[in-house]
Amino acid sequence: MQPQVKPHNPNFSSGPCSKRPGYDVSNLDLATLGRSHRSGVGKAALGKACEETARLLGLPEGYRVGVVPASDTGAVEMAMWSLLGERPVDVMQWESFGKGWLTDVNKQLKLKDVTPLEADYGLLPDLSKANFDHDVVFTWNGTTSGVKVPNGDWIPDDRKGLSICDATSAVFAMELPWEKLDVVTFSWQKVLGGEGAHGMLILGPRAVERLESYTPPWPLPKVFRMTKDGKLIEGIFRGETINTPSMLCVADYLDALAWIDEIGGLQAAIGRSQANLAVLANFVAEHDWIDFLAKDPATISNTSVCFTLDAEPDRVKAMVKLLDKEGVAYDIGAYRDAPPGLRIWCGATVETADVEALLPWLTWAYEQTA
Structure with a gap:
C-alpha cells in the first residue's frame, strides 16, 4: 500500500543541498544589501564569514580562510593553477570531479610529470601509492560516487609535496585531519545548504610558503592571483575578496554558520x-x-x-x-x-x-x- 506519511522536507539534492531546519529567508541580516563589499559593513560581514568558518572548524594556528569566486570548482582551480608545477603531481580520481581535476592538470595546465591514481565508481584507489614527494590532488568525499577517504593516516606528516584536497561535500560533515591538509576547498551550497557561486579556500602554512616561493610558468587570470611582489595578499583571507561577491549569499552563509553554532x-x-x-x-x-x-x-x-x-x-x-x-x-x-x-x-x-x-x-x- 502507498505510505501515508511523507518527509516534511523532500529536498534530498546533493547540490544545492537542503536548507537548514527552520530556515526563513526573511530572517537573514540584510544590512549589507545595497552596500559595497568594500565598505566597512561589507568587509566586516566577509571577514566574519572567514573567522567563523575557522573557529567552527577548529583550524590550526596559521591556517587562512578566504572567500573566492566560482564555488568549489573555482577554489580548486585557483589552487591548482597557482600552486602546481614545481613538483611532479599525483591526481587521485574515483568519480567525476576527481576525473575533472585530472583532465585539467593534463589538458589545461599540460603538466608533464603526472601520475593518475584511479579507481572505478564504488572503489578507492590504493592510497598507499600516493607519493608525497609529489603534490597530491584528491577529493575527500566523492560526491558522485558516495565513496569517501576513511581517514588521513595515509598522508605523512613529513611530506615534501602539498596535499590539495577538494572537500566540498565533507567539510562540516566529516572529521578532517587539518594538519595533514595543505589546501582544502569547499562551497557553501553543500553541507551547510548555502547559496551557490562562492567557494571557500583554506590554506595551511606550507601552501602559503609555496605561493611566496614559486611562480608558475603560465599566466594567471586576475581571479586566481593570491600574491603580489612575492607575498601573499593577506586581505583575501580577511574578507577583501578578489571580485564582487553576492552580499545576499554572504548573509545566507552567516545564517548557516550561526545555526551550526546553535546546534552544538x-x-x-x-x-x-x-x-x-x-x-x-x-x-x-x-x-x-x-x-x-x-x-x-x-x-x-x-x-x-x-x-x-x-x-x-x-x-x-x-x-x-x-x-x-x-x-x-x-x-x-x-x-x-x-x-x-x-x-x-x-x-x-x-x-x-x-x-x-x-x-x-x-x-x-x-x-x-x-
Whole structure:
C-alpha cells in the first residue's frame, strides 16, 4: 500500500543541498544589501564569514580562510593553477570531479610529470601509492560516487609535496585531519545548504610558503592571483575578496554558520549526518534489492549516499520520477556520469525523521515500477 506519511522536507539534492531546519529567508541580516563589499559593513560581514568558518572548524594556528569566486570548482582551480608545477603531481580520481581535476592538470595546465591514481565508481584507489614527494590532488568525499577517504593516516606528516584536497561535500560533515591538509576547498551550497557561486579556500602554512616561493610558468587570470611582489595578499583571507561577491549569499552563509553554532558546533553537525547514514544502512541491511555503491563499508559517504538497485536503468528512472511526482523526494537520481541508481543527500541540514519517512516510499516506488 502507498505510505501515508511523507518527509516534511523532500529536498534530498546533493547540490544545492537542503536548507537548514527552520530556515526563513526573511530572517537573514540584510544590512549589507545595497552596500559595497568594500565598505566597512561589507568587509566586516566577509571577514566574519572567514573567522567563523575557522573557529567552527577548529583550524590550526596559521591556517587562512578566504572567500573566492566560482564555488568549489573555482577554489580548486585557483589552487591548482597557482600552486602546481614545481613538483611532479599525483591526481587521485574515483568519480567525476576527481576525473575533472585530472583532465585539467593534463589538458589545461599540460603538466608533464603526472601520475593518475584511479579507481572505478564504488572503489578507492590504493592510497598507499600516493607519493608525497609529489603534490597530491584528491577529493575527500566523492560526491558522485558516495565513496569517501576513511581517514588521513595515509598522508605523512613529513611530506615534501602539498596535499590539495577538494572537500566540498565533507567539510562540516566529516572529521578532517587539518594538519595533514595543505589546501582544502569547499562551497557553501553543500553541507551547510548555502547559496551557490562562492567557494571557500583554506590554506595551511606550507601552501602559503609555496605561493611566496614559486611562480608558475603560465599566466594567471586576475581571479586566481593570491600574491603580489612575492607575498601573499593577506586581505583575501580577511574578507577583501578578489571580485564582487553576492552580499545576499554572504548573509545566507552567516545564517548557516550561526545555526551550526546553535546546534552544538562541528561535532553536532557531523553527528546529524552520521545518524542519517545509520538509518539508510539499516534499510539496506533489511532489503536485498538495494545496496551501497561503495564496496567497502569504511568508505561509505555520510553525505552524498549513493545506491545501486536490482533494477534496470529505466526502472530506476521511473522510481525517481514517481517519487518526485508524489512530492516525496526531489533530485535523488544518480549523477549523470555515475552508474544508474539513487543518490540521497544526508548532510547536517537534513532531518533524520525525513530520511525515516522516505524509506517506505522507496519500497513502494520499487514495487510500483516492477
